[in-house]
Each structure stands twice: as structure tokens, then as C-alpha cells.
Amino acid sequence: xxxxxxxxxxxxxxxxxxxxxxxxxxxxxxxxxxxxxxxxxxxxxxxxxxxxxxxxxxxxxxxxxxxxxxxxxxxxxxxxxxxxxxxxxxxxxxxxxxxxxxxxxxxxxxxxxxxxxxxxxxxxxxxxxxxxxxxxxxxxxxxxxxxxxxxxxx
Numbered sequence: 649x650x651x652x653x654x655x656x657x658x659x660x661x662x663x664x665x666x667x668x669x670x671x672x673x674x675x676x677x678x679x680x681x682x683x684x685x686x687x688x689x690x691x692x693x694x695x696x697x698x699x700x701x702x703x704x705x706x707x708x709x710x711x712x713x714x715x716x717x718x719x720x721x722x723x724x725x726x727x728x729x730x731x732x733x734x735x736x737x738x739x740x741x742x743x744x745x746x747x748x749x750x751x752x753x754x755x756x757x758x759x760x761x762x763x764x765x766x767x768x769x770x771x772x773x774x775x776x777x778x779x780x781x782x783x784x785x786x787x788x789x790x791x792x793x794x795x796x797x798x799x800x801x802x
Contacts, residue, residue: 714747
């Protein structure tokens, strides 16, 4: 996945808080166990120098909070134009914390990438962000079949 000497991640995932960073890292470990994909998480309580040095070694996926990622991309000077995917996971709580400016700053610094916004429901804030951030937004709704959700509950 990562080519030697490349110092920027291929995918950037923005999550709400430290707990979500850790949860997302565990999901990647679980489902990517038989791959050589390198995943790294950063959060507001982490050590900036350590994080920058680790990322500079080359990673595939960077997961982080809006505050930490904004600070890192401003200070560290990573080449965000190498990103293939820019993902906002569970957007509604992130936007309720008023992180639109940080998200847009990172997004605007990326020339060309696939941008994906995940949310349980489409709110006005998400709709506004999508209009600003996405060139040709497409909305996909995933609805669980009632029988499937009943089986999962039992």
C-alpha cells in the first residue's frame, strides 16, 4: 500500500473524538488484519511531534479529530494532494460542535480527492457543508430491511 518515502496518507477520516478514533482504529485492525495497510489515529490529547514523525514514515489511513487534524495539516505541511479519500464519519455530532471551518480548511487545501460524508440523518448543517465541499453531491440512503433488523435484535 504505502510506497517507501511517501510521507502523506492516502485516506483521511475525520471523527468526533478520541473514543471514535480508537474505535475506528480497532475496526481497521479487525477487518484489515490480513493486509499490509497502515492505519494511524490522532486526537487532541496526543503528542504532536510523535504523531508527525510516525506519519512521516508513511501510512495509508489517518484517522483523527477535527482539532488535531487541522493543527497537524497547518503545522506539519503534509502533502494533502496525495489523498485519495477524504471522509467525514458521523457528521452530525461533529458539525454540532461547530467544526465546519476546520473541515472546510482541510477540504479546500485538497485539489482532487473523493469526498464522502457519512451521517445517520441529513440535517441542514450537513446539507450546507455538502453544498460547499462537494462538486456534484450524490445522496445514498441505506435502509435496513425490517426483517433483518428484527433478526439482529433477537
